[in-house]
Amino acid sequence: MSGRTTERKPDRKWWQQAVVYQIYPRSFQDSNGDGIGDIQGIISRLDYLKELGIDAIWLSPVYRSPQDDNGYDISDYQDIDPMFGSLSDMEELIAEAKERGIRIIMDLVLNHTSDEHRWFQEAKKSRDNPYHDYYVWRDGVEGELPNDMEAAFGGPAWEWVPELQQYYFHQFSVKQPDLNWENEKVRREIYDMILWWMDKGVGGFRLDVIDQIAKEPDRRITANGPRLHEFIREMSRETFQKGDLITVGEAWGADPERAKLYSNPDGSEFSMVFQFEHIGLDQQEGKTKWDLAPLSLVKLKETLAKWQVELGGKGWNSLFWDNHDLPRIVSRWGDDGKYRTRSAKMLACVLHGMQGTPYIFQGEELGMTNVRFQDISHYRDIETLHLYEERVEAGYDRDDVMASIYAKSRDNARTPMQWDDSRCAGFTAGEPWIEVNPNYREINAAAQMADPDSVFRFYQKLVALRKEYPVFVDGRFELLFPEDEKIFAYTRTSGDTRLLVLANFSGEDAVCDLPKEWAEGQVLIHSCAGEDKEAGGRSGWKQGRLQPYEALMVLSGKG
The missing domain is CATH 3.90.400.10 (Oligo-1,6-glucosidase; Domain 2)
Known part of the structure; x- marks a missing residue:
């Protein structure tokens, strides 16, 4: 059963086989003791990322900015904000990453600038x-x-x-005036700036709220304006297509039909798009993200399967649970208590087996959890602070407001990276701009790198599997047991090779009836293998029963 290859098909893009790691620079690694992460800090951790095996770093904005919106208000696209370092630091990061086979993806905000631009x-x-x-x-x-x-x-x-x-x-802050994309001079300035960064050696771009550049405010149109795809195709033709780049557009209003335009295999727009349909499944219908509702696994499977099937062969998916705006996935849809390690592995297994380019947000590979600061004064996110003030003034119970914040605050993703069990988790020698999650003594990179059965080592293996087995890139997706309320299972099929991804998405045992062919398949990875080595990594599933949060991948066929 070969199945293995490190060769890419001639028509396969490098980013289809890649795994991307997102860094939120402010919280990744501080090098100078001022409590804020910086570019030199990132450089010092590149060997860690090389060991994880990732292919590219998506860097949240480091451009010069007044920081009204955490760097998404850019005052100079062609300079680095002093809090993160200098342009020469950025050039060093690009070069040092390249030496390790890692590309740098810049985060571009093209819908608006800072009012200080x-x-x-x-x-x-x-x-x-x-x-x-x-x-x-x-x-x-x-x-x-x-x-x-x-x-x-x-x-x-x-x-x-x-x-x-x-x-x-201004569609966002009053300090973020919208650019007029109808003006050809604006577009030319933007294209020249992109080409300048390409000459610096960057490997791609993430395009912030790109579906809003073609706004028509007189008609109350913000997203998906009439000229949107015309503008994107022109930008791609003038810039992206002149290099071997990965490009991903953030489009909250995307549906599969629009995503096929964004990620058309002919390369006329982007490599892929971030869509967020699955992200809104645990909130009350018609309300905000703060109005919590239980996740329906059946609905989650239906949503993800729809994107897998409809974009199959006609576009390309981006795969993510976390980012700088979202809560930690192990706290959100896993169990960050008793089954933290196992449920973190399960969630990774489900995501990385699908077709698309997986994104890992810093700390996700450690199973980092949401934070529960006792008082609102410990939070820094402007959205969170506004929510608290508005709801308390409106008469909401404070405990209910804090429950929403514990579940959905953006600061959950922004507490410092947990490197070791030393003071401030090894993030800074000073006082961090936001407090470290107190559980860093139990959850940190140093401990997990020394543990062969850790969440980190599980992610490392998933990243390697994507490069070894073409079925991860090319395989056709088929959802199994769509109505099952505990099991998330699907197959990927490419020629004679079949991959089964099987996961118990619950904290209870689950019964699973599979065809006999899978009992003889090759177990590629198993969330419980380290807990039951004598079972050969087959614990539970062979007998038709899955333990809580158990997950595995099985390969069948000739390869």
Whole structure:
């Protein structure tokens, strides 16, 4: 049963076989004791990432920024914010990563800039300024808004500028004015900037809220404007297609049909798209993410299977549980208590067996958990603080508000990386910008790298399997037991090779009736193998019963 290869098919892109690791720089590794992670800190941890086996680092924004929105408000696309280092540090990171076979993916925010960007500073000087039309303006009278559109962070989407007697449009913070993509000069500036970074040697780009660049505020259109794909195809043609890059667009409003355009195999737009349909499944219908609801495994399977099947051969999936805006997956849909290690492995197994490019968010490979700060004063995320203030003022019970924050706050993902059991988890010699999760003494990289059965070693093996077996990249997806409320199982089929991914998504035993062929298959990875070595890594499933959070992958066929 060969099945193994490290060769790529001629028509297979490198990023289809790759695994990407996301770094939130502020919280990854501090090198100078100021309590904030930085680029030199990342460089010092590259060997750790090489050992994990990842192929690329998606770097959340490190550009010069006033940090009104954690760096997603860029004041200079071609410089590095001093809190993270310098442009020469960035060039060193690109070079050092390349030596280890790792590419750097920059996080680009092209829908808006900071109001401190040179373009906007010029745009405010007069209506005749060459940069004025780089942004979206409407004439008006103070106090009489162009329309009633609201910004994503609250309040109206229009801000009055008295000296111009005009409003500018901002879909997010008032300090994040929207760029006018209808202006060809704006697009040319953006393309030149992208080409500049490509010349620096970056390996790709993640495009923040890219589905909102073609907004038409007079028609109240924000996402998926009429010219969206025209703009993206032009950008791709002028920039991305001139290099061997990975590109991923963030598109909260994407459905499978739109995703086929974004990730068309002809390369006319992006490599893939981030879609978020599965992310909203544990909130009350029609309400916000803070209004919690139990996850339906049946619905989760249905949603993920839909994307697997509909994009099969017609596009490409991005696979993720976590990112800088989401809670820790082991706390969200696993068990971060008794079965933390096993459920973290199960969730990884389910995700990494699907077709698409997997993304690991820093600390996910350790099974890092959500944090439960006792008082709201310990939180730093502006969204979390606003939520607390609004709900307490509205009469919500404080304990209920904190329960929502414990479950969904973005700070869950932003507590410092847990490197070892020393002070501040080895993240900083100073005082961290946000407190370290107190469980770092039990959950840290040093301990897990020394443990062959750790979550880290499980992720390491999953990353290696994707490179060894083409079925992970090419295999056709088929969901098994769609109505089962405990078991998540599917197969991937490529020629004579079949892969079974079998997981118990619950904290109870689960019964599973599989065809006999799988009993003779090769177990590639098993979440319980280290707990029951005498069973040869087959504990439970062969007899048709899965232990709580047990998961495994089985290979069958000639390869």
